[in-house]
Amino acid sequence: MASRIHCLKSAAVFGLLAVAAAVAGQPTAAGAVEEVNLYSNRQPELIQPFLNEFTRLTAIKVNIVFAESGMLERIKAEGTNTPADAVLTADVNRIYQLAEADLLYPLKSSAIDKNIPTQYRQKDGLWIGLTTRARIVYASKTRLKPGEVATYEDLTKPHMKGRICSRSGKHEYNIGLLAAVIAEKGEQGAEEWARGVKANLARKPQGNDRVQVKAIKEGICDVALGNTYYMGLMQTNEKEPEQKEWAAAVNVVFATFDSKGTHVNISGAGVTKHGRNRANAVKLLEFLSDDLAQKMYAELNFEYPVKPGAQLSPLVKSWGAFTPQEVNLETIAKNWGLATKIMDRVDFDG
Numbered sequence: 001m002a003s004r005i006h007c008l009k010s011a012a013v014f015g016l017l018a019v020a021a022a023v024a025g026q027p028t029a030a031g032a033v034e035e036v037n038l039y040s041n042r043q044p045e046l047i048q049p050f051l052n053e054f055t056r057l058t059a060i061k062v063n064i065v066f067a068e069s070g071m072l073e074r075i076k077a078e079g080t081n082t083p084a085d086a087v088l089t090a091d092v093n094r095i096y097q098l099a100e101a102d103l104l105y106p107l108k109s110s111a112i113d114k115n116i117p118t119q120y121r122q123k124d125g126l127w128i129g130l131t132t133r134a135r136i137v138y139a140s141k142t143r144l145k146p147g148e149v150a151t152y153e154d155l156t157k158p159h160m161k162g163r164i165c166s167r168s169g170k171h172e173y174n175i176g177l178l179a180a181v182i183a184e185k186g187e188q189g190a191e192e193w194a195r196g197v198k199a200n201l202a203r204k205p206q207g208n209d210r211v212q213v214k215a216i217k218e219g220i221c222d223v224a225l226g227n228t229y230y231m232g233l234m235q236t237n238e239k240e241p242e243q244k245e246w247a248a249a250v251n252v253v254f255a256t257f258d259s260k261g262t263h264v265n266i267s268g269a270g271v272t273k274h275g276r277n278r279a280n281a282v283k284l285l286e287f288l289s290d291d292l293a294q295k296m297y298a299e300l301n302f303e304y305p306v307k308p309g310a311q312l313s314p315l316v317k318s319w320g321a322f323t324p325q326e327v328n329l330e331t332i333a334k335n336w337g338l339a340t341k342i343m344d345r346v347d348f349d350g
């Protein structure tokens with residue numbers, strides 16, 4: 001194993017950053033250390049608390065490789081020698097692409113079947129969604145009048161001219177939203193929507209979701225698109241308290257499509273086809289789908305747990321309820337390539 005982990009150190013070549021988990025595996029009775037190697041494109045600080053808890057309960061060490069991008073290429077290139085046993089992604093497309101490339105192993109776990117509703121399980125068991133998040137509108141408390149933005153379509157209307165901030169159109173969160181727009185309106189309708197939003201931007205797309213809220217606070221724009229959990233992360237940010245002030249400047253608006261429904265994406269997970277610690281990988285996913293981890297996802301990360309009966313964090317609950325768009329997650333993933341092309345065609349970032 002040492003040499004396999006060592007080979008992860010070449011990850012920088014692939015644009016990956018190897019991070020050793022700050023968790024200690026315990027030797028088994030036979031003296032071997034039980035472990036699982038996890039590739040993740042979720043931010044390490046968002047998942048480390050769960051992994052520490054998993055290790056504490058199971059004595060299985062988690063070696064994590066943070067893959068900001070290039071996870072698919074990396075696992076493809078490693079082939080049957082991949083050290084990766086399990087993968088976590090921040091959106092449906094990345095996990096879908098791994099399945100399409102035949103790099104995932106079908107999960108057979110009655111615990112996972114019980115914990116994860118059917119709509120968040122790929123039909124052959126190749127991947128699951130562990131949590132959901134909605135892509136919503138952050139709206140200025142002082143400058144956005146009631147009813148000005150209730151739908152995603154409203155963002156394209158003349159009264160929003162010069163009032164919208166956005167991160168890059170090429171970021172996966174905005175590609176995911178446009179993939180959902182394609183599902184609603186088809187290619188031409190989605191292109192018109194993206195052009196309409198671009199025409200209403202207050203400035204060139206830049207920064208991450210939180211930076212858009214800062215811009216609203218500073219009066220640069222009145223609304224922005226963002227993921228729900230960033231609102232919670234800003235509202236409770238003790239390390240960077242200025243983020244609390246940004247968040248205090250906006251309301252959460254669960255924008256819907258004209259037809260109804262808010263765009264929702266998942267955090268995805270799967271077990272690799274060629275990993276050598278498969279049983280431990282399944283145990284990790286079972287743990288992440290069960291009560292304790294689902295509660296941690298809700299309370300620490302402000303995500304929506306998918307396990308039936310899992311409670312939302314009170315803060316998330318305070319934003320109100322919403323209805324997710326009625327669409328198969330695979331449809332969102334299948335629309336991804338076209339959504340990327342449309343963003344280029346309309347030169348969203350230009």
Ligand SMILES: [Fe+2]
Nearest residue numbers: 090173227230
């Ligand atoms: Fe994120």
